[in-house]
Amino acid sequence: MTRSPKADTKGRKLSSFLCFAVYSANLAFGRAYKPILDAFGLTYTQYIAMIALSEADEQTVSALGEKLFLESNTLTPILKKLEQSGYISRTRDPADERQVRVSLTAAGRRLLDKEINASLVEATGLGDEFPIVQKSVVRLRDNLLHHTRGDAKKG
Amino acid sequence: MTRSPKADTKGRKLSSFLCFAVYSANLAFGRAYKPILDAFGLTYTQYIAMIALSEADEQTVSALGEKLFLESNTLTPILKKLEQSGYISRTRDPADERQVRVSLTAAGRRLLDKEINASLVEATGLGDEFPIVQKSVVRLRDNLLHHTRGDAKKG
DNA sequence: TCCGATTAGATCGGATACGATCTATATCCA
DNA sequence: TGGATATAGATCGTATCCGATCTAATCGGA
The missing domain is CATH 1.10.10.10 (Winged helix-like DNA-binding domain superfamily/Winged helix DNA-binding domain)
Known part of the structure; x- marks a missing residue:
């Protein structure tokens, strides 16, 4: 890194x-x-x-x-x-x-x-990028969690 | 999921x-x-x-x-x-x-x-994607903040 | 079968978040 | 000049988070 x-x-x-x-x-x-x-x-x-x-x-x-x-x-x-x-x-x-x-x-x-309901999606203002950002943040979180427990399951 | x-x-x-x-x-x-x-x-x-x-x-x-x-x-x-x-x-x-x-x-x-120091960067496990994810999350946050105050200043 | 170990929740104390409110200081203006 | 107003922090009560610990129920082995 x-x-x-x-x-x-x-x-x-x-x-x-x-x-x-x-x-x-x-x-x-x-x-x-x-x-x-x-x-x-x-x-x-x-x-x-x-x-x-x-x-x-x-x-x-x-x-x-x-x-x-x-x-x-x-x-x-x-x-x-x-x-x-x-x-x-x-x-x-x-x-x-x-x-x-x-x-x-x-x-x-x-x-x-x-x-x-739907009012909550609009608040993000991300449009089409919504699923991409979501995926990145999920991966970030999982990397952090693996790091925490010393688990080296990486992609 | x-x-x-x-x-x-x-x-x-x-x-x-x-x-x-x-x-x-x-x-x-x-x-x-x-x-x-x-x-x-x-x-x-x-x-x-x-x-x-x-x-x-x-x-x-x-x-x-x-x-x-x-x-x-x-x-x-x-x-x-x-x-x-x-x-x-x-x-x-x-x-x-x-x-x-x-x-x-x-x-x-x-x-x-x-x-x-640097140990904190490694914990993210994001590598080259680091700045991209960072940018997305910042924009997400700002969208949410603008939405909260009804301010429609968009990029 | 009985007792120690394990497991699932619950409780407790410390450290955030945050709305509501309070105090002290500064500013405004008639 | 003096009282109303505004501003900057501080305080308080409620709701999370989390480490440490507790209780109750279950499991395991001799």
């Missing part, structure tokens, strides 16, 4: 800017979505958790955490709030009382399918 | 995935950097704040906040901690006592210039 000749200082700055670009893009997403989500009493993280829940019913907290890159310490309070709001259900698995099964309720699914 | 047949649902999902990709890439940056920053007693946000501070001396909290997309409610506690750590200085501007001027100390600058 650091393919630049004056690699040192320039490399550090570039790195800083990429990490900062992602950091601030994340803040920007939160702010762009907030007015829309506020109307439904959802926070940004709660909304993301519901998207993950929309992919399957009866997911465990751990399985959900793998999708979200979060653990029970973060998820448990969020899921409890979503349960209180009536958007999800939480029940202990009778077959293994250690596990909690989480699903969207009818109200939660209705919220995702109908009430919150 | 699990791309749905319906256009409506698909649009929502794509949007979700881009916001989620950024969200999780940000988490991934924090985790990849943590082991490195831990050694210097810095958090990820504190590190980013120091990068912004490295661009100029005697910045006000507001000016710093504009670069970081943060306000005094978030910055003040962070800057106080960095001051306690000895990496920055905070002083009221004699010409306008409302303003606080913030600068890196010698120790802070040394930390950025020498001690923390």
Whole structure:
């Protein structure tokens, strides 16, 4: 890496800017979505958790955490709030009382399918580039995650 | 992943995935950097704040906040901690006592210039694509910010 | 079968984000 | 000049993130 000749200082700055670009893009997403989500009493993280829940019913907290890159310490309070709001259900698995099964309720699914919708895509202003940027960011994230765990599965 | 047949649902999902990709890439940056920053007693946000501070001396909290997309409610506690750590200085501007001027100390600058370095670039694993991804994410962020404030200044 | 190890969530404390509000200082202008 | 207004930070409450730890349930081996 650091393919630049004056690699040192320039490399550090570039790195800083990429990490900062992602950091601030994340803040920007939160702010762009907030007015829309506020109307439904959802926070940004709660909304993301519901998207993950929309992919399957009866997911465990751990399985959900793998999708979200979060653990029970973060998820448990969020899921409890979503349960209180009536958007999800939480029940202990009778077959293994250690596990909690989480699903969207009818109200939660209705919220995702109908009430919150296309306005969120437009906010990105990316047009045709949307899937390209998406792919790059996903790969960036995965590279970082592999680096973290010392896992050298590279492409 | 699990791309749905319906256009409506698909649009929502794509949007979700881009916001989620950024969200999780940000988490991934924090985790990849943590082991490195831990050694210097810095958090990820504190590190980013120091990068912004490295661009100029005697910045006000507001000016710093504009670069970081943060306000005094978030910055003040962070800057106080960095001051306690000895990496920055905070002083009221004699010409306008409302303003606080913030600068890196010698120790802070040394930390950025020498001690923390190229290892942070490698963690991204992006190689030559680094500047391209960076540019896309910056544009995404700016689009979102413009959308938030209803400002339609586009490129 | 019983006890240690493992697993799944939950709890706790520290550090962000952020809306709302507060204080102190500076400015405006009749 | 003096009170209304504006500005810059700071404080507070709520909601994430995350490391460390705890509890309860399950599993494994002698």
